[in-house]
Amino acid sequence: MVKKHNEIIKAExxxxxxxxxxxxxxxxxxxxxxxxxxxxxxxxPSGCGKSTFLRCFNRMHDLYAGNRYDGKIILQPDNTxxxxxxxxxxxxxxxxxxxxxxxxxxxxxxxENVAYGLRVRGESNKRTLDEKVEEAxxxxxxxxxxxxxxxxxxxxxxxxxxxxxCIARALATEPEIMLFDEPTSxxxxxxxxxxxxxxSELKQKLSILIVTHNMQQAARISDYTAYMYLGELVEFDGTxxxxxxxxxxxxxDYITGKFG
Amino acid sequence: MAIQNKAAANKNLDxxxxxxxxxxxxxxxxxSLGTLVIASLTITLLIxxxxxxxxxxxxxxxxxxxxxxxxxxxxxxxxSAWIGSSLVLLVTFFVAVPLGITSGVYLEExxxxxWFSDLIEINVSNLAGVPSIIYxxxxxxxxxxxxxxxxxxxxxxxxLALLMLPIVIVSxxxxxxxxxxxxxxxxxxxxxxxxQVCHNHVxxxxxxxxxxxxxxxxxxxIGETAPVITIGALTFIAxxxxxPIGLEPPFINFEWLESGFTVLPIQMFxxxxxxxxxxxxxxxxxxxxxxxxxxxxxxxxxxxxxxxRKKIKW
Numbered sequence: 033m034v035k036k037h038n039e040i041i042k043a044e045x046x047x048x049x050x051x052x053x054x055x056x057x058x059x060x061x062x063x064x065x066x067x068x069x070x071x072x073x074x075x076x077p078s079g080c081g082k083s084t085f086l087r088c089f090n091r092m093h094d095l096y097a098g099n100r101y102d103g104k105i106i107l108q109p110d111n112t113x114x115x116x117x118x119x120x121x122x123x124x125x126x127x128x129x130x131x132x133x134x135x136x137x138x139x140x141x142x143x144e145n146v147a148y149g150l151r152v153r154g155e156s157n158k159r160t161l162d163e164k165v166e167e168a169x170x171x172x173x174x175x176x177x178x179x180x181x182x183x184x185x186x187x188x189x190x191x192x193x194x195x196x197x198c199i200a201r202a203l204a205t206e207p208e209i210m211l212f213d214e215p216t217s218x219x220x221x222x223x224x225x226x227x228x229x230x231x232s233e234l235k236q237k238l239s240i241l242i243v244t245h246n247m248q249q250a251a252r253i254s255d256y257t258a259y260m261y262l263g264e265l266v267e268f269d270g271t272x273x274x275x276x277x278x279x280x281x282x283x284x285d286y287i288t289g290k291f292g
Numbered sequence: 293m294a295i296q297n298k299a300a301a302n303k304n305l306d307x308x309x310x311x312x313x314x315x316x317x318x319x320x321x322x323x324s325l326g327t328l329v330i331a332s333l334t335i336t337l338l339i340x341x342x343x344x345x346x347x348x349x350x351x352x353x354x355x356x357x358x359x360x361x362x363x364x365x366x367x368x369x370x371x372s373a374w375i376g377s378s379l380v381l382l383v384t385f386f387v388a389v390p391l392g393i394t395s396g397v398y399l400e401e402x403x404x405x406x407w408f409s410d411l412i413e414i415n416v417s418n419l420a421g422v423p424s425i426i427y428x429x430x431x432x433x434x435x436x437x438x439x440x441x442x443x444x445x446x447x448x449x450x451x452l453a454l455l456m457l458p459i460v461i462v463s464x465x466x467x468x469x470x471x472x473x474x475x476x477x478x479x480x481x482x483x484x485x486x487x488q489v490c491h492n493h494v495x496x497x498x499x500x501x502x503x504x505x506x507x508x509x510x511x512x513x514i515g516e517t518a519p520v521i522t523i524g525a526l527t528f529i530a531x532x533x534x535x536p537i538g539l540e541p542p543f544i545n546f547e548w549l550e551s552g553f554t555v556l557p558i559q560m561f562x563x564x565x566x567x568x569x570x571x572x573x574x575x576x577x578x579x580x581x582x583x584x585x586x587x588x589x590x591x592x593x594x595x596x597x598x599x600x601r602k603k604i605k606w
Contacts, residue, residue: 132481
């Protein structure tokens with residue numbers, strides 16, 4: 033769809049539709065690329081399907097009976113359609129990790145929270161775990177704050193620290209794509225700024241798809257922006273383009289605050 | 293003009309205050325009513341308990357716990373009864389707890405949600421309310437006659453386990469449901485399998501609630517009389533079952549499972565049905581012991597739940 037950009041496609045949804053168990057259609061043939069080492073932001077009013085779209089990428093909808101996907105999400109470089117029945121959702125989740133809206137650390141120690149993804153993969157070597165936990169916490173710029181109290185319970189951290197801990201947990205397993213579902217909506221402005229800076233650093237290593245209902249956030253951090261409305265992709269383009277010269281009237285109305 | 297306005301404002305304020313005072317009266321009435329009900333219940337229980345303690349007071353000594361029942365009331369003790377109760381509860385615990393927890397986890401995490409699982413859910417909840425004599429009759433037919441287990445500790449343990457099972461299942465499910473969705477999703481999102489989620493998260497986090505259910509179930513089982521009578525517990529027993537732990541290898545034996553037995557409530561029932569008043573003292577003392585055991589177990593459940601809740605926050 034967007035040929036003018038010379039970027040490597042990391043994943044791409046093709047005519048992706050999604051139906052909840054009660055037969056409501058939350059996505060209507062959405063085709064959207066996620067570029068490697070870029071941040072792609074999904075914006076749109078509440079209920080437009082952006083979170084639903086995000087959660088297709090790690091097959092989160094499989095946890096609840098009756099949900100149905102239609103269409104494809106092709107993951108590169110191996111050209112796998114991750115929505116196929118015979119692709120194990122666990123395999124998908126091992127390649128694509130996720131950070132949620134509300135910080136959701138496990139009621140365990142800081143160390144165990146970060147190590148959990150590795151433990152799930154069967155890693156039990158203490159030294160490897162120590163190294164990777166440190167690396168992930170450094171990657172989430174949390175190491176200096178917690179290195180002396182790794183055995184403390186995670187919920188003793190502040191909200192912003194908890195969210196960075198969740199990022200470390202998602203990072204520890206070296207995912208190819210990281211999904212962010214409104215990661216700063218429960219945080220104060222300073223914690224939000226920290227997380228935004230962190231995302232800009234993270235994109236050196238992986239590709240990021242983020243849902244945000246904060247338009248300024250999308251403008252600040254993303255390289256590409258997609259505007260969704262009522263389950264449909266209205267417009268997708270470079271972030272600059274979307275915010276300065278959108279090609280659709282609806283996008284402009286939403287961005288300028290006339291609507292939404 | 294200004295004065296008039298002020299007067300109007302004052303009048304308005306007066307009426308607001310009046311309304312608030314009126315509404316507060318409802319608060320007061322409800323609070324007093326509640327206090328009254330709670331107090332009367334607690335006091336009734338307390339009086340009953342104190343009555344038992346006062347009646348049974350002459351028997352509160354070590355001999356009472358270390359003597360077998362006897363034809364002479366003053367020398368009769370509850371040795372065989374408390375050992376019987378403990379051994380029966382041991383069987384109950386090892387049967388009901390693993391079965392109950394696994395069923396609860398299965399129903400909550402694995403089973404597909406459809407009309408069949410709804411049916412099971414309703415039935416499990418109903419089982420918790422079935423009169424215990426029904427369990428006794430079932431056990432008599434099934435364990436004693438069909439399985440040929442006899443009137444043994446094993447039979448009693450299994451019967452009480454049936455009785456306790458729904459309590460454990462229901463409390464396990466409730467404890468699991470209290471785990472927020474976002475914690476579960478967090479575990480799945482890093483690539484955990486269902487079993488890993490259950491084993492590393494669901495069971496550890498619901499542990500407090502499950503434990504509470506187990507203890508409350510045990511507290512109920514310890515006071516059950518009807519089902520144990522139905523399966524033929526003895527009322528006068530002057531021997532102990534073979535010891536589960538031996539001094540010679542293999543150190544553990546299971547002969548005690550087949551032994552005849554009695555339990556505390558049956559011992560009490562036996563004594564209270566004697567014509568001699570002296571035995572009623574023994575009965576009162578036994579009743580006090582059962583109530584204290586129940587209180588201790590419930591207290592332990594509250595304490596454990598409190599300790600575990602302190603460590604887990606969402």
